[in-house]
Amino acid sequence: MEFMKHGRRNYSSLGFSDLETADVFEKMVEGRFLVQLTASDTMSLQDQRMKEEEAAFAESSTSNRGMPVTSSDKAKILKEMAKKKAEYNDQVPTGQKRKIIDEFDEPSKKQASDSTLHESHFYRINYERFHIHLRNEEIAKLAEVAINPTAGIIVQEMLRFGEKNMHTCKKAKTSDEMGVAGISTKLPADLSLPVFGDLGSNLNEYLETMAQRHYSILTGAGQKFAVNIEASTAQIQQRLVEAIVETKFPGSLRRIWRLLTMKGKLDEKQVSKMALMPPKDVRKGLSDLHAAGLVFIQRMFFLWYTSIPKSLEVLEQSTLRSLANLKQRRAYEVEQSAVILEKVERTDIETGQATLDAKSREALEVLNRKKGMLRVSEARLDHTMLLIRDI
Structure with a gap:
């Protein structure tokens, strides 16, 4: 929550000193849910591109014995730069600063050590990493609902194995391939593998069943399988639209x-x-x-x-309107209870020297109950937006 409020924070500014919180913080950094800021974060995307172009032009001029760079040479340089698959990170919380780096490099040993907690190291939320993690959870739930709980466990372990190599959420088509032997080492020893009611099926037969066209959750055959992320997310979105039809x-x-x-x-x-x-x-x-x-x-x-894509566009707009209405309603409820909230924030009430009267306590309970219900509704709509736009 502190990162969402302020955009970027170091560990000492969070106000925690216990070892458990420090351990959680380091794990979030190691898992790339939090990424460290660098000097390039102070440069805009346009400035960073201009700096790269200037360096490329200067290098070309040096190689041509100081001759000016011609327009045709500039066009060639820009074309070559366009081919580079640099990752432009647009997820900086301020909405203004961006940097050209690969956010998904494995964290170094130094980053995972005590230096993670140093006050000179600032971090921000890596939203794309959260989207990948939440999408993988939804795919595992899909396998559990569409087939059975065993399929959900298998998909979850396969996605967990390849999650470190997933760089973007939307562009992914499949997870990393895993051999049958590798998958078996990740599963509980007593896990049953029912195929069409046959509890004695082997793992290879079970995986081939999951890869059939009827399910399309896995892809592959023989001894190598991968999670079909593209087909699975399409199924999730179709089920979402179908759920809207069933509800309305x-x-x-x-x-x-x-x-x-x-x-x-x-x-x-x-x-x-x-x-x-x-x-x-x-x-x-x-x-x-x-x-x-x-x-x-x-x-x-x-x-x-x-058309699922067209329906999702309509659903996205209606969901955003509903979210805006909920936020306005919550702000209205807080505004209507301004007098009660002022009493709660009084110094004598906070220190326990005075207490609220029965009527004020009842009004405060009603306000908290309303805010709780509105936040639950907002969370549901946020989850819907994740399935519509971010997976």
């Missing part, structure tokens, strides 16, 4: 949405025939789903279809 609409409309998702583009007559519904109800249902951004129409041929 009755069973008949859910049937229409699932039918379009399975069959693709259909006209009203085809939907009515396949869904076993009267044309009038189908027309109204499609209109309601279209208004909610859950189905779409191809105007030229009047074909209805579903």
